[in-house]
Amino acid sequence: MTHSIAIIGASGYTGAELIRIIATHPSFEIKALAANSKAGQSIAQVFPHLRHLDLPKMVTWEEIDFSGIDLCFCALPHKTSQEVIAQLPKSLKIVDLSADFRLRDPAAYQKWYGNPHAALEMQAEAVYGLTEFYRDVIRGARLVAGTGCNAATGQYILRPLISAGVIDLDEIILDLQCGVSGAGRSLKENLLHAELSEGTNAYSVGGVHRHLGEFDQEFSALAGREVKIQFTPHLGPFNRGILATAYVRGEADAVLSTLQAAYADEPFIHVLPKGQTPSTHDVRGSNFCHIGVVADRLPGRTIVVAALDNLFKGSSGQAVQNANLMLGEDEAAGLMLAPCFP
Amino acid sequence: MTHSIAIIGASGYTGAELIRIIATHPSFEIKALAANSKAGQSIAQVFPHLRHLDLPKMVTWEEIDFSGIDLCFCALPHKTSQEVIAQLPKSLKIVDLSADFRLRDPAAYQKWYGNPHAALEMQAEAVYGLTEFYRDVIRGARLVAGTGCNAATGQYILRPLISAGVIDLDEIILDLQCGVSGAGRSLKENLLHAELSEGTNAYSVGGVHRHLGEFDQEFSALAGREVKIQFTPHLGPFNRGILATAYVRGEADAVLSTLQAAYADEPFIHVLPKGQTPSTHDVRGSNFCHIGVVADRLPGRTIVVAALDNLFKGSSGQAVQNANLMLGEDEAAGLMLAPCFP
Amino acid sequence: MTHSIAIIGASGYTGAELIRIIATHPSFEIKALAANSKAGQSIAQVFPHLRHLDLPKMVTWEEIDFSGIDLCFCALPHKTSQEVIAQLPKSLKIVDLSADFRLRDPAAYQKWYGNPHAALEMQAEAVYGLTEFYRDVIRGARLVAGTGCNAATGQYILRPLISAGVIDLDEIILDLQCGVSGAGRSLKENLLHAELSEGTNAYSVGGVHRHLGEFDQEFSALAGREVKIQFTPHLGPFNRGILATAYVRGEADAVLSTLQAAYADEPFIHVLPKGQTPSTHDVRGSNFCHIGVVADRLPGRTIVVAALDNLFKGSSGQAVQNANLMLGEDEAAGLMLAPCFP
Amino acid sequence: MTHSIAIIGASGYTGAELIRIIATHPSFEIKALAANSKAGQSIAQVFPHLRHLDLPKMVTWEEIDFSGIDLCFCALPHKTSQEVIAQLPKSLKIVDLSADFRLRDPAAYQKWYGNPHAALEMQAEAVYGLTEFYRDVIRGARLVAGTGCNAATGQYILRPLISAGVIDLDEIILDLQCGVSGAGRSLKENLLHAELSEGTNAYSVGGVHRHLGEFDQEFSALAGREVKIQFTPHLGPFNRGILATAYVRGEADAVLSTLQAAYADEPFIHVLPKGQTPSTHDVRGSNFCHIGVVADRLPGRTIVVAALDNLFKGSSGQAVQNANLMLGEDEAAGLMLAPCFP
Structure with missing residues (x-):
């Protein structure tokens, strides 16, 4: 039909x-x-x-x-x-x-x-x-x-972890790089090729990016208590793609198995083998999201990286x-x- | 099936x-x-x-x-x-x-x-x-x-024009820019991001690029006489895409109508309205080829530009x-x- | 002082x-x-x-x-x-x-x-x-x-050749790629990173680019007769640099020796050894201009390539x-x- | 002399x-x-x-x-x-x-x-x-x-803060993006333009990057006790530049005034006005390092961003x-x- x-x-x-x-x-x-x-x-x-x-x-x-x-x-x-x-x-x-x-x-x-x-x-x-x-x-x-594109990326990492209670809710940092199409087709100096290519910078630093509204709403609802993360986006010299790097307190094995369980039947969310992390190159122009988990050298700390195409x-x-x-x-x-x- | x-x-x-x-x-x-x-x-x-x-x-x-x-x-x-x-x-x-x-x-x-x-x-x-x-x-x-990817681009411009006899066979120049994926996945210094991005250069200058073998074979067969074009490729700091700019002797209207007739029923070859020229951005990741025709200020000379994705x-x-x-x-x-x- | x-x-x-x-x-x-x-x-x-x-x-x-x-x-x-x-x-x-x-x-x-x-x-x-x-x-x-930046590049190639009478004045084609800073800091859609990066296109095709006014004025004055060249600029996905590829009728040896003689004492203009052509990567951020000469496979035709930094x-x-x-x-x-x- | x-x-x-x-x-x-x-x-x-x-x-x-x-x-x-x-x-x-x-x-x-x-x-x-x-x-x-280039960037942020005792030594996260020239002129697939441009990825995730050896040595010596930070580098699609984003526990005003005092007489280290953060575009090709400080929305947490040119x-x-x-x-x-x- x-x-x-x-x-x-x-x-x-x-x-x-x-x-x-x-x-x-x-x-x-x-x-x-x-x-x-x-x-x-x-x-x-x-x-x-x-x-x-x-x-x-x-x-x-x-x-x-x-x-x-x-x-x-x-x-x-x-x-x-x-x-x-x-x-x-x-x-x-x-x-x-x-x-x-x-x-x-x-x-x-x-x-x-x-x-x-x-x-x-x-x-x-x-x-x-x-x-x-x-x-x-x-x-x-x-x-x-x-x-929101950043909000989606962060939630693919964090929602299952918050729901499963495998991470500390007061120690979540989400550091993110976003391609320039996320800013839309607006005519701004910092979006010109001459000003953006060949370098990078942070923006909306300090917890003022609007997608935090979504994170606050969704994570607090999931946890049944207020959850406020730290979130710093960066503007990267590429057109499509978001790479989110999350720093969480929790055991990597528990984090990985929680994510694997959450996305086992999902057609578009792929959890990588332990120790591997994704690249935005691998999801460009597609509906896929790749997620990887690595244990930090500091005990009890884990890094989770996710990649998706912000436009797709x-x-x-x-x-x-x-x-x-x-x-x-x-x-x-x-x-x-x-x-x-x- | x-x-x-x-x-x-x-x-x-x-x-x-x-x-x-x-x-x-x-x-x-x-x-x-x-x-x-x-x-x-x-x-x-x-x-x-x-x-x-x-x-x-x-x-x-x-x-x-x-x-x-x-x-x-x-x-x-x-x-x-x-x-x-x-x-x-x-x-x-x-x-x-x-x-x-x-x-x-x-x-x-x-x-x-x-x-x-x-x-x-x-x-x-x-x-x-x-x-x-x-x-x-x-x-x-x-x-x-x-x-060959360059050979295809040039032929989409030139074959109908040679067949129709609307251009001078001894005055054909094909200037071309090719994205780096055309060089394959080979490990060469000039293909490194650090050496290729942010600039461009010509290569195989002077009629030594191998795709000239295809041009010579095909154009001569079409014309029933030897046809040898000038061809200079350039390596551009982008991954996909070929932009070919052909300088020919012939009337722009005849060139345009010949190309329009040749490709009227083709699903993948699009001839643009007179005076417009294509961009590789518009064909990236697709099987389409866009071709545009412009009359030069010098009478009897015409410029034809074609764009396609070299990998696709x-x-x-x-x-x-x-x-x-x-x-x-x-x-x-x-x-x-x-x-x-x- | x-x-x-x-x-x-x-x-x-x-x-x-x-x-x-x-x-x-x-x-x-x-x-x-x-x-x-x-x-x-x-x-x-x-x-x-x-x-x-x-x-x-x-x-x-x-x-x-x-x-x-x-x-x-x-x-x-x-x-x-x-x-x-x-x-x-x-x-x-x-x-x-x-x-x-x-x-x-x-x-x-x-x-x-x-x-x-x-x-x-x-x-x-x-x-x-x-x-x-x-x-x-x-x-x-x-x-x-x-x-003008394009006009300068073309003149570095062509002025000595016109003065010396070693090329045909009615058969000069200048094909050129220019980095985006040449368009200035203006807010236009086609200058956005999202629209320019990863591809290229021609512009001002057919002899309508304003720098032709300079070419016409200077070349005609040099030759003592009207000289009109063909000139097609392209916009490349890089910030600085112009690469000009000139197709001329004349013997490569005469072209090379003429350029070598013209620039022998110039601190900023470097003529490369025969057969080599320059890259914009090699002049980025500097006052230098590199010029290379190659004989085409077609007798009597020569290709000259020049590179300089448009902003510098x-x-x-x-x-x-x-x-x-x-x-x-x-x-x-x-x-x-x-x-x-x- | x-x-x-x-x-x-x-x-x-x-x-x-x-x-x-x-x-x-x-x-x-x-x-x-x-x-x-x-x-x-x-x-x-x-x-x-x-x-x-x-x-x-x-x-x-x-x-x-x-x-x-x-x-x-x-x-x-x-x-x-x-x-x-x-x-x-x-x-x-x-x-x-x-x-x-x-x-x-x-x-x-x-x-x-x-x-x-x-x-x-x-x-x-x-x-x-x-x-x-x-x-x-x-x-x-x-x-x-x-x-090391990454090690230098991180130390410009953290050394004065550790020495002054204005941040929590057990809660330091350094997230970093590095341009590709940092990897040298080596012929590796992931350094090819076709594989690096238009995207980004993390590498050496989990505390295995060699520059951690320098961080551990220097920060522990400064503090008079073992200090181990978390550090995740990313490879960005640009040639020159490092952008380091540090997440620290400490008051932004103290952090800022400490950095201002430390670098007040330094010719090459510039601390930006409060609330501003730097871009790698602004230090490319130079010996300068720009540092900016922003208070996070979460009380007691501060983000410090530094930019320098890794090659320079x-x-x-x-x-x-x-x-x-x-x-x-x-x-x-x-x-x-x-x-x-x-």
């Missing part, structure tokens, strides 16, 4: 990645593409790499006839997303890729994003979209909020995975694309 | 790309992977990015039982390839990705590659694998020789395209993967 | 490069830095890599007291530059890095840059700043117009070289910095 | 960087260059980017006449270095850039490097070359052992800084080259 799909915010990187994935999806068909700043343009004008696809022209989202749409992906910036989604048909299935519906507590939203939420009633309805942990409720959800598993691939569930398809449909190396 | 596939030389970049493509091919199944230097290793050991695939272990090519194999890809270095292929079953369908069977004239082979050919009788049997121009004979071929359309994708034909499948089966951008 | 220097347009890449060079120049001292959009900021705020230097704060150019300034570098965008320079003291020595005073013919300026020139009387006074060829007149000049020899280093002459210093003062490799 | 310099191991990256620095050093003159694998070659053959320099040909180190040499840099691989240095004249001043004389305890050397030390008597004589902390003893030393401040620049002291020159002579950005 073919499902009719609309994408709002189709001219950004996550929009392009959605189209790329759906291009070879067995049962999704794109019926509408909206990008208000590019309305009237063809896909070849907006994304020349997708010119081989027979797709509708870009329109404004207001122009879309949603009557024939089975599911809509919203790939808009946060704040804009909630404003648009509030105006969409109430029966429409939506996967939102923005940050707008990730935080269940309106106060937390306002704290991390700086503005009061404009669609509070929908915030309550939204389901957090980290598929492997919210699978059952996603199946029945109308509105799913995609996990961290955003658009995760969104399609959730859409598959919402539409009754096989969860992995269209998502087994192999990583692109070299 | 599922076809059983073997790959010899599976541990190089073109081998990896074959596996990546076949991973989502609807009717190919990999039954054997050979890499003599890696025999005994799992795919996860050789290519961690393919660890999600359920594949046989690497063996030596001598260990393969070819009785159940429908088609074998040979992704070995030239010279080795002819020696191995000479020992394979005579009835086995083979797509060779090396340079060993591209040149029909043994003297030309020896001139460009420096050694006498070791499988002359098979050289006569081999079909040149530039699919769009040898489609019919490839369908019935037993041994197909994959076109220039090598492994082209090989699968040919294998599809040889096995009676749809030519585009498994090859509609969208380019990976950004 | 120490010379007092002002820089207007100090917040762009060529401004930064001027400061970097002058930081270790034996007799230049920066007395004023102007960048109207950054007025009031310290050098550490605008360019953290220069924070070790004891420099004046950024001001608006109108705030500079020119009475104590010996020479002023203008590193503004074209059009703005002529407007500002028209208002500077008439006795001030100026090296302009923009395109505004390169073309002696006002009609040519208007043709290539699209607007009438706003400082015609100064245009007549300006000296073209390609040091090796205008050295004597630069010494006595008040206003020197820096050569192509812009700010050239500017300092000219300033040295204008101020009576050794031409190479402060410019013998070795290239930065790897 | 001009000092005569020899470099053994001149064909690697640190050798090239030594030559680059000395090229504009006011009082060093290179009298001999040794690289046994390249003996007989000119500098232009080994390092084309240094072809403008008038330098002696490469010889074997055995061929050097040390009678006229004031100081010798040894840029050989570890193990080879100790074997060669053991045979050099006993009166020769030596700065060794290898790991061979960094560890004072022979057992520690054997533990971390796997072989017994072959020059034990010289190991006792060697002075640890972290200039800012060993300045006085370096002045009188005959043999100085250059600090982390190796060859540090070596020249030490040589300046050993030869009675100004410590900063030849080392004020400004970073190369962009």
